[in-house]
Structure formats: C-alpha cells, structure tokens
Amino acid sequence: MxxxxxxxxxxxxxxxxxxxxxxxxxxxxxxxxxxxxxxxxxxxxxxxxxxxxxxxxxxxxxxxxxxxxxxxxxxxxxxxxxxxxxxxxxxxxxxxxxxxxxxxxxxxxxxxxxxxDTITATSYFAYGSDYTYEGGNGCSFPGLYAAMARTYFQKFGATEEDLAAIAVKNHENGALNPKAHIQKRITVEDVMKSMMVASPLKLYDACPFxxxxxxxxxxxxxxxxxxxxxxxxVMGSARAGSIAALHERADMASIPSTTIAGEKAMKQAKVTPKDVNLLEVHDCFTIAEAMALEDLGFLKRGEGAKAAAQGITRRDGRIPTNASGGLKAKGHPVGATGIGQIVELREQLLGKAGARQVKNARVALAHNVGATGGSCAVHVLGV
Ligand SMILES: CC(C)(COP(=O)(O)OP(=O)(O)OC[C@H]1O[C@@H](n2cnc3c(N)ncnc32)[C@H](O)[C@@H]1OP(=O)(O)O)[C@@H](O)C(=O)NCCC(=O)NCCS
Missing domain, CATH: 3.40.47.10 (Thiolase/Chalcone synthase)
Incomplete structure (x- = not known):
C-alpha cells in the first residue's frame, strides 16, 4: 500500500x-x-x-x-x-x-x-434507522440515543449532570471556533434547565440540525x-458495521462498530490509545461521546460519562476530545461531519487551530458514526 x-x-x-x-x-x-x-x-x-x-x-x-x-x-x-x-x-x-x-x-x-422544519428534519433523519421497527414506530434518533443513555445510567450509575458536563465542555470549545454553528458557552445549570427532548436527553445534550x-x-x-x-x-483507516436495530443488540450502552473500526485503524497506524494526542468523536448526543471514549479503548467501561466533569477530556486534559466543539456545538451537517473532523485534526496537527489549539498534537483520531452505529469510520492521522 x-x-x-x-x-x-x-x-x-x-x-x-x-x-x-x-x-x-x-x-x-x-x-x-x-x-x-x-x-x-x-x-x-x-x-x-x-x-x-x-x-x-x-x-x-x-x-x-x-x-x-x-x-x-x-x-x-x-x-x-x-x-x-x-x-x-x-x-x-x-x-x-x-x-x-x-x-x-x-x-x-x-x-x-x-x-x-424540526418535525420534517427529524422524520428524514429517522429514515436512517431501521425504519420498520424504529423510525416508523416513532423512535427517532433522540429517542434511540435516550434509550442508550438510560441503559448506560442503569449499568454504571451515571447521571444527567455527568452528561451535562460533556455539553459544557464542547460548547466551551465551540465558542473558540469561528466555524462552529453554536458559539455560546453554557453551564451545567443551563443544560439541566433546558427543554426535554427525549428523557434523559435535553436540548443541550443534542447536536443541532x-x-x-x-x-x-x-x-x-x-x-x-x-x-x-x-x-x-493517514496512518490508519477502517470502517465497520453493527446490527442496525438497537433492540437486536446484546448491549445498548456501547457501539460494536466503533470498537472494531477503532482497533483496526489503530492497529494499522501501529498506535494504542496512549499514543493518541487528541480525538474528534461523534457526539451527536452527549451520551455518544461517553460511549465512544469507552468503545475506542481510551477509558474503561463506565468512566466515559464522568470524564468531562473530571477535566480528562478538556483541551488541556489527558485525552483532549472534540476541541472543535464536536457535533454538539460545532454542528452536525450530516454528510460533512466526518470530513469536517479531518479538517479540524489537520489544523490541530499543523499547529494552526488558533485559540483551541491542543498542545503537542502529533497523532489524532477521528470517529464518525452512522445512525446508532450501523456504520462507523475511524481514521488515525499524524505528522
Ligand atoms: C434538539 C432539537 C429538537 C431542537 O430543535 P428545535 O426545538 O426545533 O430548535 P430550534 O431550531 O427551534 O431552535 C431554538 C433555539 O435553540 C437553539 N438550538 C437548537 N438546537 C440546539 C442544540 N442542539 N443545542 C443548542 N442549541 C440549540 C437554536 O439555535 C435556537 O436558538 P435561538 O432561539 O437563540 O436562535 C433539534 O436540534 C434536534 O433534534 N437535534 C438532534 C438532531 C439529530 O437527531 N441528529 C442526528 C443524530 S444521530
């Protein structure tokens, strides 16, 4: 090759x-x-x-x-x-x-x-689920990710405040990104008081259209x-899939395609999570960032939700995650999102990310999920 x-x-x-x-x-x-x-x-x-x-x-x-x-x-x-x-x-x-x-x-x-309008956009997006069992029965993506969040809460005892801290971090990063859709800092209280979209996920737990x-x-x-x-x-490149319908999977608190694509891409790149200096992960909802960090092997099961509150995933933390603002604040123009992650990581690796620059960025990982993980792409980049 x-x-x-x-x-x-x-x-x-x-x-x-x-x-x-x-x-x-x-x-x-x-x-x-x-x-x-x-x-x-x-x-x-x-x-x-x-x-x-x-x-x-x-x-x-x-x-x-x-x-x-x-x-x-x-x-x-x-x-x-x-x-x-x-x-x-x-x-x-x-x-x-x-x-x-x-x-x-x-x-x-x-x-x-x-x-x-919001209802039409939500319906279009739901066509990407298993429409016979999910979208067609009213289970849109906020609903599906809410089910994943509930499962995660039950398994690991995480809380809505833990997820709120992920939103706060990503909004803080997005506020430094002139290309971001939402350039607004928020607090945990703002998240907790925001409109319920699909319990436990609220407005500020969701990416915008x-x-x-x-x-x-x-x-x-x-x-x-x-x-x-x-x-x-491009040090490593991989794609993987998972069973399309959430209810047919053994575990709703993780995404198998993330683990498979992550392992393959990192193996090709000859790196382990310890060698990766920053990540852009698919945080379509805050719970998705928590799961991605675990599925990719950066954190143990149950640690992902608390990582933002503990400062681990901040730009100056041990595992800088979504320095761009992520899907949550930078935004999620579906077809562009995975390419936008590469644009961000290239700027970071070349030291051109301005106010949101992560220090010593040499190896970076991009993680892009389709639906609830029926599709996943992971890339490792380096200089
Ligand atoms: C959360 C959601 C329901 C909000 O939609 P909405 O109620 O129609 O929101 P509006 O477009 O009317 O916007 C209302 C305000 O909230 C803001 N807003 C909208 N979505 C936002 C979000 N996700 N995060 C932060 N602010 C948001 C808007 O900027 C607007 O602010 P303004 O009044 O200051 O201009 C919608 O963004 C959503 O469904 N997101 C998820 C999309 C999705 O499922 N993607 C696929 C993932 S797999």
Whole structure:
C-alpha cells in the first residue's frame, strides 16, 4: 500500500444558510483545492458524503460540483452511510490512493436541512434507522440515543449532570471556533434547565440540525513533496458495521462498530490509545461521546460519562476530545461531519487551530458514526 496524506482542507462555517448544498459543497471543494496548491486537472475523483440532498429536490450532486470546479470529466460519487457519510467518503478516497488506483482525490461532504422544519428534519433523519421497527414506530434518533443513555445510567450509575458536563465542555470549545454553528458557552445549570427532548436527553445534550460543507484533498506522499505542502499522514483507516436495530443488540450502552473500526485503524497506524494526542468523536448526543471514549479503548467501561466533569477530556486534559466543539456545538451537517473532523485534526496537527489549539498534537483520531452505529469510520492521522 502507498502512503497517503492530506494535502489540503477547508470547510464552510456550519449553521443555517440560504445557499444550496451544491453551492456550499462547491465553496468547500474549491477552497480545499486552493489550500492544496494542486492543479484541479490532477484530481482523479471526488467521494461526496451526503444523505439528504433529495430534500432540496437535487440528487446526484457530484457532476454539478465537478462542473463548478471546472473538472466535469473527473468522476464523483455520492456516499451515504447516514451520519458517517463523510468518514466513509474519506475512507474510499484513501483506499483508492493507497491501492494505486488514483494519485490525487477529493473527499468531501455536505448537508443542507435548514429549509425543513424540526418535525420534517427529524422524520428524514429517522429514515436512517431501521425504519420498520424504529423510525416508523416513532423512535427517532433522540429517542434511540435516550434509550442508550438510560441503559448506560442503569449499568454504571451515571447521571444527567455527568452528561451535562460533556455539553459544557464542547460548547466551551465551540465558542473558540469561528466555524462552529453554536458559539455560546453554557453551564451545567443551563443544560439541566433546558427543554426535554427525549428523557434523559435535553436540548443541550443534542447536536443541532446544521447546514455546511467540508472538503479535503488526499494525495500520495510523492505528490505532496512535488507540491511542497506540509503533509498530514493517514496512518490508519477502517470502517465497520453493527446490527442496525438497537433492540437486536446484546448491549445498548456501547457501539460494536466503533470498537472494531477503532482497533483496526489503530492497529494499522501501529498506535494504542496512549499514543493518541487528541480525538474528534461523534457526539451527536452527549451520551455518544461517553460511549465512544469507552468503545475506542481510551477509558474503561463506565468512566466515559464522568470524564468531562473530571477535566480528562478538556483541551488541556489527558485525552483532549472534540476541541472543535464536536457535533454538539460545532454542528452536525450530516454528510460533512466526518470530513469536517479531518479538517479540524489537520489544523490541530499543523499547529494552526488558533485559540483551541491542543498542545503537542502529533497523532489524532477521528470517529464518525452512522445512525446508532450501523456504520462507523475511524481514521488515525499524524505528522
Ligand atoms: C434538539 C432539537 C429538537 C431542537 O430543535 P428545535 O426545538 O426545533 O430548535 P430550534 O431550531 O427551534 O431552535 C431554538 C433555539 O435553540 C437553539 N438550538 C437548537 N438546537 C440546539 C442544540 N442542539 N443545542 C443548542 N442549541 C440549540 C437554536 O439555535 C435556537 O436558538 P435561538 O432561539 O437563540 O436562535 C433539534 O436540534 C434536534 O433534534 N437535534 C438532534 C438532531 C439529530 O437527531 N441528529 C442526528 C443524530 S444521530
């Protein structure tokens, strides 16, 4: 396998916009190409994470974006693995270059859902569950993650205040991120008093519905050297799945695909959790961050929920987690989320993350989950 590196990256701000998915994605791809200094004519293709463009009455985003970029001949592919679409798109671009089928690829992602009201957006998102048993019976994603939180509470004695501390930390980080959807500090009290969404999860335990796009350029080490850009290496890359329906799993307080993809990616990268300096994990709800830290092997079972309150996962803690603000505060434009994590980690590894810079960042891990874990992508990056 060939060595693969990220040579350019960009993201739009996350939030609510009047721009279409096509426009947001074109902006991000164009900025990533500029950042990489590569001639767009050298792009061998674009894997695009996207789940809901059909809600804008526009499928098949690829050729539209490639046309805007001036390279309509280059093939583009929409990748849909629910909320893991971005991480999966990155994986496919990586595999193509590592396997010798391409030298320079775009991996990108986009979502625009702010034109939908909350109930419609919630319904669209629920199509990513096992709709026959879950979404179709009223169990939307807040409900499913609430069931996971209740199971976790029962097993480990964690509390709503423990989860609130995760939200407080991620909002604190998001307040330092000019690209974040929600740039507002909050307190544990704010979380506890906020609107109940699906008990025990409240407004501030949930990620918002966000619009946004992100893109990265991947290339061989040789191309990076030719261009004279500082490479960030993809040290490990893995995808895994879990049983789709939550009620069919043996344990609702963990996500098997996270463990499998995490072990594979770290094995390929020849690292253990002790070697990883920072993580971006899929905190679509606060409970998801707690589970991810355990499933990835960074903390023991039952320790994840308390880690934020104990300072372990703060930017200056032992396991800096979601320095970007995470899905919770940076936002969750579904198809873009996994690519946005790579954009953040590249900035961190190159020491360009400004006020939210994590010190001594040399090895970083990105964890992107689809639905309740039916899909998962984990990547290890390093300089
Ligand atoms: C939590 C949720 C129900 C709130 O939706 P809502 O009630 O329609 O909220 P609104 O869009 O009306 O926003 C009301 C206010 O709360 C803020 N807000 C909305 N969602 C927020 C969130 N998750 N966290 C913090 N603030 C949020 C808005 O910015 C707005 O603030 P403002 O009044 O100062 O402008 C919705 O964000 C949600 O369902 N999130 C989860 C999405 C999801 O399931 N993703 C998939 C994960 S697998």
């Amino acid at each position: 060939r060595k693969v590196c990220v040579i350019g990256a960009a993201s739009t701000k996350y939030g609510r916009f009047d721009l279409t998915a096509r426009e947001l994605l074109s902006d991000a791809c164009s900025a990533a190409l500029k950042d990489s200094r590569v001639d767009p004519k050298r792009i061998d293709g674009n894997f695009i994470g996207n789940a809901f463009s059909i809600a804008e009455k526009q499928g098949h985003l690829g050729p539209l974006v490639m046309t805007t970029l001036g390279i309509p001949e280059a093939p583009a592919y929409t990748i849909e693995t629910a909320c893991a679409s971005g991480g999966s798109a990155f994986r496919e671009a990586y595999v193509n270059i590592a396997g010798g089928f391409a030298d320079v690829m775009l991996a990108s992602g986009v979502e625009r859902v702010s034109q939908l 966000s619009d946004g796009a992100a893109a990265v350029v991947l290339a061989t080490e040789e191309v990076a050297k030719q261009l004279g850009v500082e490479p960030v290496y």
